[in-house]
Amino acid sequence: MPPVGTNSAEPERLPMPAPKTTVEFNDKVVRQFLLASVIWGAVGMLVGVLIAAQLNFWQLNFSTPWLTWSHLRPLHTNAVIFALVGNSMFAGIYYSTQRLVKARLASDFLSQLHFWGWQAIIVSAALTLPFGLTRGQEYGELIWPVNIAVVLIWVVFSVNFFWTLARRREPSLYVAIWFYIATIVTVAMLYIVNHLSIPTSWTHSYSVFGGVQNALVQWWYGHNAVAFFLTTPILGIMYYFLPKAAGRPVYSYRLSVVHFWSLVFVYIWAGPHHLLNTSLPVWLQDLGMTFSLMLWAPSWGGMLNGLLTLRGAWDKLRTDPVLKFFAAAVTFYGMSTFEGPLLAIKSVNALAHYTDWIIAHVHGGTLGWNGFMAAGMTYWLIPRLWNKPLHSVPLANLHFWIGLVGILLYVGAMWTSGITQGLMLNATTEHGTVLTYPNFLDTVNVIRPMMLMRVIGGALYLAGWFLMAYNLWMSVRGAEPVNGTIEVYDEEPAHGDPGRLSVAGWVLNAPVLFSVLGVGFACAWMFGGHIVSVAGLVGTMFCAVVAYTHFEARRKNWGDWYDRLIVSAVPFTVLTFVAVVAGGLIQIIPTVVIHRAANVEDRRQIPYTPLELAGRDLYVREGCYLCHSQMIRTLVPDVLRYGDYSRLGESIYDHPFQWGSKRNGPDLARVGGKYPNVWHLRHLENPRSISSGSNMPNFQWLLTNPLDVGTLPRKIAVQRQLGVPYPLWTDAEISSGVEAQEREIARDLRDAGAYVAPDREVIALIAYLQQLGHFEKVTPSGHAPTLAD
């Protein structure tokens, strides 16, 4: 606030007090989002407990498509991310932003549109995912009409948020708002790019990216969905609610500044750590690994600012459930963000990837950090949003302890299980020449007790959540909703405020220039040729030294500049966007624009026949990719178990890619031709008739459902558009090709004593599976013939 001007020429005249008005906050939408997060959270976690139980008892799949594990798993992940954390985040952002900027949300209409639109998206997810309507990419499963709805509602949210900022009465933006801004711009960018698709029908589309490009974009999105949907908004919420609940000042403002900028810049680069030791080009893997390690300290900056803010308030933890939840949540955040870089080290990843260790890591973050932050915030908000104290504090404390024990059981079980299975899968014998446990199921059966422990842990956590729902209901029932208010002076908005930055002011200044130059030189070093590279390295070091010296000498200038930046929402948003966009551009553009021929190594995939393509869409529909990878890593145990390591060209025409991220069952990249057709038939009908002890669900409906061939011409046309070298087939040619291949497989099955009508879905899926791993050799210069030739 500028001090009131004292003019000695007019000593008698007192400053006119500006008229005061009362602003009532829009807390209705906060209440709505809060209730929705508790309800959807219960649903999402209930599905989680069910699918965990299905891994133990295959009978719980009930031989029903929409109750089958692979159909419900996307529902669980999407519900927890977008419904639980999403709704909770919106509640927290709307509550805190209005108070931090001293303004009511800009539009009641947009607020309601945001709320109801988001709930409609969640409902449509619940009505599509279990029925196999999916895009087949993790956390990007929702079908394209829902994608458009998500983008539109996100735009509504952004407009509502930035419009509120534009009308703020508090010029300076608090650190929580920085994190909200980063969330909004980055999620929009990630979501739109990763969901670019061409529809083939109202419910089906193919990603415009295929193979390695799709893998890279997907994990740029998947990793940063964790970063900018599950982390940055929750950090913002932490920065508001934790000091409020503790009644203590935030530990360090400069730590906020440093960890915010380093976090948003570094996070984006780390996506390829989901693809370590795969056929992803190694330079991307090395970027993913090293940037993940550099992410450790920025992440811990958030943890430190959270935990150290509690200094002087630790005694309150004994009695206050809100602080208990917050302190535990921040601790879990610290644990997960240490574990993440650890898992991103290539050699650790060789053991942990595809195993339950990753599941432990994810749930430490979601149950511990997201779930407990949501719970703490809910308990803190209840008495403030409804005119009534919390129904029962002991019940909230009980929730905390049940939830904590639940997380520890869950995470402990998954660590044990992941490391055990990883070690068994990697174990070799006879001087390292053969696998010790060649049967994948041997490694599954050993971890069964841990799978059961996971169900118990998850159920305990869910029980705690139900306690909160009950507590909320008892507190709110009959209570009167109250909306917060604030007294404000009706001042003229200070136009041309000298504190604000001009365009030149926010571009031409030491922090921005040194950052841009430093990153530019570093990129020249990493990607330049010989001389450029050396110049880049020298430039980077020079830049670092000069920046450090300048900072030490002109510390106050840097600080003053930043104080002015945070009163300027637009420049702040633009700079944040520049910081997050850099990593994505540098990784994705080369991979996408480079001609595909350069990305195939020595092999090229043979395009699927129409029947195989139909089978592949069934593979995606049934969610096979959720348990089976199609990526043999450049690791000895993988090669010994599954065959020669996968090359880039072998999935170049796959829209979407199906490399997978978890092996509840074995890899399928080279399963084609390994077993007879009848093996697959029996195995899909009832896996235990072939593999005794398997926990895979039955997919017996594939044997009776007729195959939908009517959509194939459109699908093939879209594949052609995407660059898959299909000839210009007529519809009749497509259907006759399908029928011929169907008859051939059905005849082979009949010879083996199995009778299936040729036009059933299972025939197409078998055709696809038997084709996996087939490729043509490519000589570096030569052009291999396409199907059209």
Next chain:
Amino acid sequence: MNPNTPPPPIEDPLRPHVYDGIREFDKRLPNWWLFTFYATIVFWVGYWAYYQWLHVGPGNHQRIERQMAAIEAEKLAATASTKLDNASLWQMSRNPVFVEAGRATFNSICATCHKESLRGSVDGGIGANLRTQEWIHGGNPLDLYNTATNGVLVKGMPAWGPVLGQKRIIEAVAYVLSYHHEGEPMTLRPATAGK
């Protein structure tokens, strides 16, 4: 904390700005935190230089090719030192150590198609019946060994040699042979027509 630093003031200065009642200290960044950050940056430079800039370290493909070649050499050496013939396999089939080890491998791997009874298609399995004296791909111990090692891909019998290794293949063959006798009559049944 460093014992040489004087004790901090009772309450550190706060930043002037207050946001909805929230105030902020402006504490120094903890040294250990800063050095962790710097150390990871230095690691990035070193790692990138080692693998991507100077190309000293091997790439993923070079590494796996080298490792697989070493394994291949190991296997060749082992095969050369083993003298495998019909007589020695019959001998093993009478040795309980081999037969028990073979039973475990058979029940874990082979029984999915050949069934634990070894009767395969007779008991509803996919694989051939291994209890009869009629053989499709030869019933001599070395024939069985070769079939198990190299597979009969067109008939859906995978090549198990690379997966199980020679030792376990020999044990499994010994186990199958334990249901047969040296010198028993043996007929060769041709594969089903059309296959």
